[in-house]
Amino acid sequence: MEWSVNEKVALEVAAAASFAGLRAVSVMKQNGVNVASDFLLHLTASGTRGGLVLISCEDPGALSSVNEGESRYFAKMLEMPLLEPADFQEAKDLTKWAFELSEAIGNVVMLRSVTRMSHASGNVICGKLPAKSRRAKFEYDGSVMDSSHGPMISTPVVAKHLLHQKKLKDVEALFEKSPFNQYVGPAKPKLLIITSSACFLYSGEAVEMLGLQKKVGILKLATTWPLPPALLKKHLLKTDKILIVEEVMPFLEENVKVLAAGMIRQMSGKTFYGKIDQTLPAAGELNPDIVAEALCKIMKIKRKMLPAGYVAELKKAAALIPAREQTFCAGCPHRASFWNIHNAIALDGRKGFVCGDIGCYSMA
Numbered sequence: 081m082e083w084s085v086n087e088k089v090a091l092e093v094a095a096a097a098s099f100a101g102l103r104a105v106s107v108m109k110q111n112g113v114n115v116a117s118d119f120l121l122h123l124t125a126s127g128t129r130g131g132l133v134l135i136s137c138e139d140p141g142a143l144s145s146v147n148e149g150e151s152r153y154f155a156k157m158l159e160m161p162l163l164e165p166a167d168f169q170e171a172k173d174l175t176k177w178a179f180e181l182s183e184a185i186g187n188v189v190m191l192r193s194v195t196r197m198s199h200a201s202g203n204v205i206c207g208k209l210p211a212k213s214r215r216a217k218f219e220y221d222g223s224v225m226d227s228s229h230g231p232m233i234s235t236p237v238v239a240k241h242l243l244h245q246k247k248l249k250d251v252e253a254l255f256e257k258s259p260f261n262q263y264v265g266p267a268k269p270k271l272l273i274i275t276s277s278a279c280f281l282y283s284g285e286a287v288e289m290l291g292l293q294k295k296v297g298i299l300k301l302a303t304t305w306p307l308p309p310a311l312l313k314k315h316l317l318k319t320d321k322i323l324i325v326e327e328v329m330p331f332l333e334e335n336v337k338v339l340a341a342g343m344i345r346q347m348s349g350k351t352f353y354g355k356i357d358q359t360l361p362a363a364g365e366l367n368p369d370i371v372a373e374a375l376c377k378i379m380k381i382k383r384k385m386l387p388a389g390y391v392a393e394l395k396k397a398a399a400l401i402p403a404r405e406q407t408f409c410a411g412c413p414h415r416a417s418f419w420n421i422h423n424a425i426a427l428d429g430r431k432g433f434v435c436g437d438i439g440c441y442s443m444a
Contacts, residue, residue, distance in 0.1 A: 087112030088119050091134065095123055098132040100216035103179050110138040110149040117154060120188070124158040125234035125241070127186045130214070131179035134160075134190045137198040140327035141365035144195070148363065150329040151192060155305045159244060161189045161251050162305035163260075166280040168202035170260060174302060181254075185247040192304075194327060196278050196365070248306060255303035256310050265297025268318050271378060273298045274336060275325040279366055283325050286371035290383065296375065307335055316340060316347060323378060324354040327366055353378055 084090035087108040094104035108116065113136050120134070139145040155162035163178055165171040171193065178189040234240060255261070264284065265272075273283045273296060280300040287296050299315050301307070316322065316336075324333040333354040340347040353359040359374050360366065376383050408415045418434060425432040 087116040091116040091119055091123070094132060095119075095128065097216070098128040098130040100218045101130045102214050102216050103131040103183075105133045105135060105175075107135040107137065109145060110136055110151050111145060111147065112136075113151040113154060114149065120154065121158060122234060124160055124188055124244070125237065127240065127244070128182060128188060129186065131182040132188050133175065133178045133182060134188055135175075135193065136190060137193045137195070138328075139195045141195070143365075148328045148365075150331065151190070152304065152331045153329070155190050156331075156335075159248050160187065160305070161185070161248070161255075162303070163189065163191045164277040164302055164304050165191070165193065165197070166277055166300055166302065168197075168200075169204050170302060171197065172204045172206070174260060177260075181251065185244075185251060187244060187247070192277065194278050194365075252306045252308065255306065255308040258303050258308070260302035261308065261311060262300045262302075263297060263315060264300070266294055269297035270295045270319060271297070271321045271323060271375070272315055272319045273323050273325055274301065274312075274315075274332060275299070276301045276304050276332060277327065279325045279327060279371075282366055282368045282371050285368040286375055289368060289372050290375055290379075290381065292375065292379065295379070301332070304332060305335075307332075307339060309339055312336060312339055313343060313346075316350065320350050321378060322350060322352050323359065323374060324352065325360065325366065325371055325374075326355075328363060330355040 082090070082093055084093055087106070090108065090112075091106045094106040097104035106116070113120070113134070116134075136151040138149070138151060140148055142148045152162060154160070161178075161181055163174045165174045174191060178191050182189045265287075271292075273287075275283050275298060280298065283298050287293060287298065297315070297318070299312075322336075324330070324336060326332045333352065333356055337352055340350065340352075353374070355362050359377060361370065372383060375381075421434055425434075
């Protein structure tokens with residue numbers, strides 16, 4: 081394990097391990113993917129050898145970030161397979177599959193998490209652990225075949241690009257049959273929700289809250305790029321109303337609409353709801369209440385009122401909760417660092433301010 085100077089260096093180190101046949105993972109938040117994108121652009125062009133997974137833990141609502149940026153667009157732009165787990169077990173299982181997928185196509189696979197999952201915990205079934213460990217072995221003979229299929233260089237660019245696109249088509253076929261994609265609901269729903277990640281849980285809770293289990297179906301996609309067109313077509317044909325629930329940008333919404341536009345004769349008369357038409361907020365994180373409000377609007381129903389006195393009791397309970405200000409995590413070495421800096425500034429007697437690395441320094 082290495083804590084690198086920055087995310088670009090972290091991905092470079094992980095790629096070096098991959099070039100030597102080892103499996104490697106590079107973990108960062110959405111801001112870090114921006115930093116690593118310069119190298120990532122060339123890495124996806126050259127390819128990899130050992131399984132290489134890029135995990136982006138994103139922050140809808142910017143709870144601990146300076147923005148709520150989206151990394152999913154990198155997956156589309158750089159033609160990387162993208163996986164989005166909806167719960168803890170899927171996070172473990174999809175990570176394992178991501179390594180296998182990476183080695184099958186000889187390229188990076190991205191796995192996207194969000195704050196509410198990354199900051200939570202739960203039980204998972206680990207399964208059988210691998211008995212053998214790999215040893216690093218760097219091989220490159222400089223031949224045309226090795227250059228064309230090996231990960232060391234991106235040339236010949238066009239030939240390798242075409243080969244990568246062919247492999248991405250193979251991934252699409254695998255995604256069509258993926259057991260991680262799941263449909264819950266009636267055979268012919270009045271409304272279809274298409275969703276991914278933690279929004280699957282929000283959607284399920286909202287449907288249950290409103291008692292719409294017999295009217296609303298939910299298609300959860302764990303494989304969000306490339307999208308599985310046949311699977312989507314199968315479910316889109318079942319209904320005329322589609323709500324796309326996701327965080328933060330309308331990535332799924334845009335690409336599902338493009339897919340539907342390519343089948344215009346079969347998809348005519350369908351109405352799509354989501355962030356673009358402001359059925360759902362264009363920014364910030366979602367929750368079951370926000371999804372429930374959107375469902376009420378589309379289905380033209382009124383939400384049941386809370387029992388009398390419920391809000392008053394909530395306020396009483398809230399008053400009992402101790403105030404918790406934002407602070408550094410327990411044991412964080414930055415606590416001592418910034419304490420020393422503040423003391424030095426106080427002793428100096430002049431006004432000063434503290435700035436440094438991105439993120440938690442804003443609390444200094």
